[in-house]
Amino acid sequence: DETDKGTYPFYMLKEVDEQPNVMRKLAQTYLSEHGEPQIDDKLIKAMQAADRLYIVGAGTSYHAGLIGKRLFERLAHIPTEVHVSSEFAYEQPMLSDKPFFIFLTQSGETADSREVLVNVNDAGYPSLTITNVQNSTLSREASYTLLLHAGPEIAVASTKAYTAQIALEAILAKALGEVNGQIIAQNFNVRQQLGLVATGMQAIVDEKATIEALANDYLMKSPKAFYIGRGIDHAVSLEAALKLKEISYVQAEGFASGELKHGTIALIEDGTPVIGFITQAKTAGLTRSNLQETMARGANTMTIARQGLAIEGDNLVLPDVDEMLMPLLSVVPAQLLAYYTSLNKGLDVDKPRNLAKSVTVE
Ligand code: AGP
Numbered sequence: 001d002e003t004d005k006g007t008y009p010f011y012m013l014k015e016v017d018e019q020p021n022v023m024r025k026l027a028q029t030y031l032s033e034h035g036e037p038q039i040d041d042k043l044i045k046a047m048q049a050a051d052r053l054y055i056v057g058a059g060t061s062y063h064a065g066l067i068g069k070r071l072f073e074r075l076a077h078i079p080t081e082v083h084v085s086s087e088f089a090y091e092q093p094m095l096s097d098k099p100f101f102i103f104l105t106q107s108g109e110t111a112d113s114r115e116v117l118v119n120v121n122d123a124g125y126p127s128l129t130i131t132n133v134q135n136s137t138l139s140r141e142a143s144y145t146l147l148l149h150a151g152p153e154i155a156v157a158s159t160k161a162y163t164a165q166i167a168l169e170a171i172l173a174k175a176l177g178e179v180n181g182q183i184i185a186q187n188f189n190v191r192q193q194l195g196l197v198a199t200g201m202q203a204i205v206d207e208k209a210t211i212e213a214l215a216n217d218y219l220m221k222s223p224k225a226f227y228i229g230r231g232i233d234h235a236v237s238l239e240a241a242l243k244l245k246e247i248s249y250v251q252a253e254g255f256a257s258g259e260l261k262h263g264t265i266a267l268i269e270d271g272t273p274v275i276g277f278i279t280q281a282k283t284a285g286l287t288r289s290n291l292q293e294t295m296a297r298g299a300n301t302m303t304i305a306r307q308g309l310a311i312e313g314d315n316l317v318l319p320d321v322d323e324m325l326m327p328l329l330s331v332v333p334a335q336l337l338a339y340y341t342s343l344n345k346g347l348d349v350d351k352p353r354n355l356a357k358s359v360t361v362e
Contacts, residue, residue, distance in 0.1 A: 002151045010349040012155035012247070016335050017205050020198040022150045022160050023167055023328070027194040029149055030171045035191030037175035043144045046126045047176050050100030053080040056088055056116050057104035058359070060158040060242060064165035065104050066235035067327050071169050074324060075185045076176035086112040086362065089119065101127040101142075106153055106161035107358035108136020115362060117141055130168055132161055146172070155350045156357050157247050159335050162239060163201075163328050167194060170325060193321055197328045200319035204332045207316075208340075211333050214315060215340035218273040218302055225250050226264070226294075227334070228257040229277035230287055236277055236327045240334030247352045248341035257283075257290035270298035275337075278305035279318065279326035304333055 008014040030038055047053070053072055055065035065082040072080040083093065089112060101120050105113050108131035117138055120127050129142035132150050139145040148164040170190055177185025219225055225244060227237035237254030244252040255264055257276065268274065276291045278284045284305070291301045303314040306326055310317045318329045342349045 003154065010155065010339075010343070012157055012159060012335075012339055012349050015153055015155055015160045016332065016339065018151065019160050019163050019205070019332065020201045022148075022164050023194050023198040023201065025149050026164060026167045026171065027191055030168065031191045035189055037171050037178070037190070039146070039172060039175045040144065043128060043146075044175055044179055046143065047100050047128075048179055049098060050078070050126070051098045052096035053078055053100050053102060054095070055080060055082045055102045055104060056085045056113055057082075058085045058110050058112050060162050060239060061104040061106060061110075061113075061165065063235060063239040063242065064162050064169070065102075066238070067166045067232065068102070068104070068169035068173070070232055070235075071166075071173040071324060072176070075170075075173040075182060075188060076180055077182050078176065078180070085110065085116050089115040089362075092119070099125050101125060103127060103129040103131075103138050103142060104165050105129065105136075105138050106132045106148070106158055106165075108133040108138040109358045109360055110138070111360050111362045114138055114141070130165060132164070154357070156352055156355050157243055157335075157338065157349075162331060166325075166328055167197070170194075188322070193325055196319070196321045197325055200321055200329045201332055203319055204329060205336070208336060210316070211336040212340040212344075214302060215337045216344060218275070218300055219244070219248065219250060219337060219341040220344060222271065222273050223251060224267070225252045225273040225275065226267075227252065227254045227275050227277070228260065228287065228290060230257050230283035231280055232323070232327060233277035233279055233283065233287065233330070236330050236334070239331055240275070240277075240337075243335055243338035244341065246355060247338050247347065247349055248345060249347070249352075250341065257287045260290055260293065265294065265297065268294050268297040268299045272299050273302065274299040275302040275304065277330050278303060278309050278314075279330050280323055281309060284309045304330055306330075
């Protein structure tokens with residue numbers, strides 16, 4: 001039974017561990033043996049006809065959209081905006097002539113996101129819902145649906161839905177990029193990459209003892225913590241911080257590391273945990289010097305770097321995959337850091353206070 005916790009103390013840990021298989025399942029479902037995307041032609045044509053993509057979501061799904069923007073722009077060369085659904089619904093940005101909407105929603109029931117879809121349908125614009133729940137409201141009401149096939153996600157803190165959303169966005173961006181004649185999409189071997197991601201995720205979840213020790217050293221005793229990075233690493237910082245706040249009640253924030261000196265660095269005190277993501281060659285050196293700046297002000301810094309960019313003393317070294325897909329790996333230690341901080345504080349990891357799994361009020 002998929003909803004059985006088995007020997008796991010909490011669903012969240014089970015769902016973190018399921019991620020390698022979720023990656024494999026998505027590759028099997030949406031890619032041919034030779035790695036060609038198998039996506040409904042009509043959907044691809046509808047997306048091809050658009051002059052701009054609008055990704056809409058809440059919370060973790062919004063964060064998956066921030067990665068999707070990079071994937072669609074780089075692989076398919078189509079301008080992409082990402083919006084928080086509760087904002088978009090009541091302050092609609094100016095739209096392009098031919099918008100196409102992508103709703104990211106694990107549950108398919110989030111009221112804020114549905115409100116946007118109702119408006120989109122009223123205006124007659126085409127839309128796609130990417131969801132984990134077949135026949136959910138947003139799935140039924142959108143023009144197209146793609147399922148995440150991640151299996152039920154029961155812990156309030158979303159984990160495997162985030163990585164599934166990103167992997168499916170990558171497949172879709174590749175499909176769209178290929179029909180748009182983008183060389184970068186043709187050369188992007190998404191099947192092989194998702195295989196590497198699955199193996200890499202497994203290596204990370206096998207390092208639980210190391211990650212738990214880091215959670216104990218860095219996060220257990222601090223009321224606040226910061227995740228920093230640039231570009232894609234910044235987008236992952238936002239998700240990493242959300243995980244930590246919602247289940248461990250540490251006041252965590254994700255920042256673009258270059259912005260620190262414009263204000264945030266004033267928050268750094270002796271022992272403040274600052275965790276840096278270093279997975280993008282272009283910005284690795286910059287993020288490292290931003291970490292140094294916080295260290296000089298007393299921060300307790302931790303580095304999560306990918307192998308090819310790692311240096312002596314990095315706390316966690318991640319296997320290398322295509323830089324565009326590094327979020328699929330870098331988020332995993334952040335999920336586990338949040339998990340162990342919550343667990344060792346004796347909190348209810350799966351059911352944090354004040355939160356519901358699916359938010360069906362606006
Ligand atoms: C994530 O850990 C959250 N609990 C929350 O942010 C969630 O992602 C958000 O409510 C959106 O839900 P959905 O994906 O089901 O629409």
